[in-house]
Amino acid sequence: MLMKRYLIIAVLAFLASLGTASAQKVAVKSNALYWATATPNLGFEFAMGERWTFELEGGYNPWTLDAEKNMKMKHWLVSPEFRYWFCNSFQGHFIGINGNYTQFNIGGLPFAMPNVFINLSDKAPAMPDLQTSRIQGWAVGAGLTYGYAFPIARRWNMELTCGFGWWYTVYDQFESRECGLFQQTVERHALGPATLGVSFIYMIK
Numbered sequence: 001m002l003m004k005r006y007l008i009i010a011v012l013a014f015l016a017s018l019g020t021a022s023a024q025k026v027a028v029k030s031n032a033l034y035w036a037t038a039t040p041n042l043g044f045e046f047a048m049g050e051r052w053t054f055e056l057e058g059g060y061n062p063w064t065l066d067a068e069k070n071m072k073m074k075h076w077l078v079s080p081e082f083r084y085w086f087c088n089s090f091q092g093h094f095i096g097i098n099g100n101y102t103q104f105n106i107g108g109l110p111f112a113m114p115n116v117f118i119n120l121s122d123k124a125p126a127m128p129d130l131q132t133s134r135i136q137g138w139a140v141g142a143g144l145t146y147g148y149a150f151p152i153a154r155r156w157n158m159e160l161t162c163g164f165g166w167w168y169t170v171y172d173q174f175e176s177r178e179c180g181l182f183q184q185t186v187e188r189h190a191l192g193p194a195t196l197g198v199s200f201i202y203m204i205k
Contacts, residue, residue, distance in 0.1 A: 025053075025090055029159065029201040034059050037073060043199070047089045055081045055096075066108070070134065070178045075104035079195065081145060090157060090203065096145035098163060098194060107134025108176040117167070117192035126190040128173055134180060137171025143194025149201070157201040165194035 025047040034041040043057025058078040065071045081098035085091070109130045117126035128135060143165015152158050167190045174180040 026204045027090060027157070027201050028204060029057070029199045031057070031059075031197040031199045033196060033198050037061065038063055038065070039073070039075075045083075045090070045201075049089075051085045051087075051089060053083045053085065053089050053094075055083065057081075069108050069110075070176060070180070071108035071110065072134075073104075073106050073109075075102055075106065077102040081195075083145070083147075090149055090201075092148065092150075094145075094147050094149070096147070096163070098143055098145055098165070100141040100143075100165075100167075100194060101138070102140075103138045104171070105134070105136045106130060107174070117190040120189040120191060121187070126188060126192065128186075130176070132176050133183065134174045134176045135171045135186075136174070137169060137186075139167050139169035139171075141165055141167035141194055145195055147197075155203045157203065159197065159199040159201055161195055161197040161199070163193065163195035164191070166191055167194075 027045045029043045029045065031041050031043070039059045039061040041057065041059035043055055045053050045055040047053050056078070058076065060076045061073055063072065063074065065073065077100065079098055079100045081096045083094045083096040085094040107130055111131070113127060113130050115125055115127055119126035143163045145161055145163035147159055147161035149157050149159040168188070169190070170185070170187045172185050173183045175183065
């Protein structure tokens, strides 16, 4: 029920933004850091006034990176965000408030993931060891963003963003190997990164 409400709100906000952006600035963007995880991603941003914009972006990773080791970072993510720009939209400094929803199936990684989340539920680590475990489930979150955008060519901008926020997740944990044994079901509240990006932006109009 929470997931459906969240997605409905995101879609309604997106449709509302289309009605205010027809004669104003529209941008399409992609996050290079997200591509570094082999995740295709795309975002759209619409001006809603001189200093306000609305962004909707998402990513989808369907790959099994190594079938023998069952290594994967499969997931999809959708993230709406409202932004306030300190000067003009799409230029300079901004702050934003964002939401996130993701479903994931991740495990068997060849490296230890840094524990960048603060677990609010108990004293256990917010993330398991994804070298020896696989997790499959979903997460929803909200956070605050700070960013800076600047032109790099005609119609092209670059944008640097980082954000921090709250996450709620429910997932099943298994051994990382193929058909690994079930270990536990985890439900947690955590604080941690909500967004991180180095994005290239094309201004449509």
